[in-house]
Amino acid sequence: MGLVLTVNGGSSSLKCALFARHEKKVEPLYQFKLGNILNTPVMKVFSSEGKTLEKVEPDMTSIEIDDRHQACLDLVIQWVRKQLPDSQISAFGHRVVHGAEAFSDPVMITPDIMKSLEELIPLAPLHQPYNLKLIRACQQLEPELPQIACFDTMFHIGQPQVERHYAIPRKYTEAGIHRYGFHGLSYEYIQRTLEKIGKGAESDNTIICHLGAGASMCAVKQGRSIASSMGFTAVDGLPMGSRTGNIDPGVLLYLQRHYGMDADQLENFLYKESGWLGVSGISSDMIALEQSGKPEAEEAIAMFAYRAALEIGRLSAALQGLDQLVFTGGVGENDSKLRKRICDQLEWLGVKLNKSANKEGEAIISKASAKVIVRVIPTNEEAMIALHAQEVLG
Numbered sequence: 001m002g003l004v005l006t007v008n009g010g011s012s013s014l015k016c017a018l019f020a021r022h023e024k025k026v027e028p029l030y031q032f033k034l035g036n037i038l039n040t041p042v043m044k045v046f047s048s049e050g051k052t053l054e055k056v057e058p059d060m061t062s063i064e065i066d067d068r069h070q071a072c073l074d075l076v077i078q079w080v081r082k083q084l085p086d087s088q089i090s091a092f093g094h095r096v097v098h099g100a101e102a103f104s105d106p107v108m109i110t111p112d113i114m115k116s117l118e119e120l121i122p123l124a125p126l127h128q129p130y131n132l133k134l135i136r137a138c139q140q141l142e143p144e145l146p147q148i149a150c151f152d153t154m155f156h157i158g159q160p161q162v163e164r165h166y167a168i169p170r171k172y173t174e175a176g177i178h179r180y181g182f183h184g185l186s187y188e189y190i191q192r193t194l195e196k197i198g199k200g201a202e203s204d205n206t207i208i209c210h211l212g213a214g215a216s217m218c219a220v221k222q223g224r225s226i227a228s229s230m231g232f233t234a235v236d237g238l239p240m241g242s243r244t245g246n247i248d249p250g251v252l253l254y255l256q257r258h259y260g261m262d263a264d265q266l267e268n269f270l271y272k273e274s275g276w277l278g279v280s281g282i283s284s285d286m287i288a289l290e291q292s293g294k295p296e297a298e299e300a301i302a303m304f305a306y307r308a309a310l311e312i313g314r315l316s317a318a319l320q321g322l323d324q325l326v327f328t329g330g331v332g333e334n335d336s337k338l339r340k341r342i343c344d345q346l347e348w349l350g351v352k353l354n355k356s357a358n359k360e361g362e363a364i365i366s367k368a369s370a371k372v373i374v375r376v377i378p379t380n381e382e383a384m385i386a387l388h389a390q391e392v393l394g
Helices: 065-083 111-118 128-141 170-174 184-197 249-258 263-271 275-280 286-292 295-319 329-334 336-343 355-360 381-393
Strands: 002-009 014-021 026-035 042-047 052-056 088-096 147-151 206-210 216-221 224-228 324-328 373-376
Touching: 002 065, 002 128, 002 381, 014 065, 014 381, 026 065, 026 381, 042 065, 065 128, 088 128, 088 381, 111 128, 128 147, 147 184, 147 381, 184 206, 184 216, 184 324, 184 381, 206 295, 206 329, 216 295, 224 295, 249 263, 275 286, 275 295, 286 295, 286 336, 295 336, 324 329, 329 336, 336 355, 336 373
Parallel strands: 002 088, 088 147, 206 324, 324 373
Antiparallel strands: 002 014, 014 026, 026 042, 042 052, 206 216, 216 224
């Protein structure tokens, strides 16, 4: 049995998933989540249904920090070989955050492709380096195996210029400074799920809300992205766990001039000190905020729900009408209270929530009489990566 291992990592974490390859589909087998890589790594193994199977705490004190990602990948590979001795990993599928305009489809990774991806690091300096580091780690561990890169930006390629471009001198736009949009693998998975549902769900004017510590929204018309909340970077749009979301650029100039902040400090301010964490002063975790009971936590939650409702209004204008709203992502799928807070501000659009269906997290949480269908659909970026890898491999 041929296997595809998907790889999706950050600075101190790693998510992998194992899929069996079939002719026109992939079958999920196991999920692996590794946290705290740079300190005391912990690997948790889950079944395809999400049941915890094993917890491993490897001793990596003797391994250099720069080699930890590769060591953790090796740990996953060795686990797979032990559990499935009669099967072989035949390919790696990678989530790569930025593909710019050059990559509108998944690609087989070659030395030339790697050079092109390295040139995109300035567009995603907090994400792209770790994506490429994991590709190199796989090359070191299994140099003969094909690797496929799947891009978070590719679903948004083809958006109209009026959405894509900023009001800046044309020479900068032509140099690549424009809106890109992210979370594309999640949006593509949701769109393919809507196609399976059928009955018009796949072609309705749809806004997909990928809500989590990293949050964004996408307007989808006839199955294609036409507008999204994130822009040139993944800090734009909604306020997130620790990211500002939309902010007047004048604020950054003010911080630079009056607080003496340099580029690194501003980057830290934008990505790591703000959002729900900055407003509340408590946490970047929505569950922790809801359990806090403090007024600062309530302010952060209310701000997020308000900005989310505003963004849905903007994207509805881009669509020229809204037929369907989809909640996904860790918060979108599981937080009924937040979904209600957002939907209560959208009655003017025709959103009417079925309170009991929402509380139970049913597939459709809108009233039957509502103009806008509201759905909850779990996303699966790993499955999308694996499917793309299978399609590339043929």
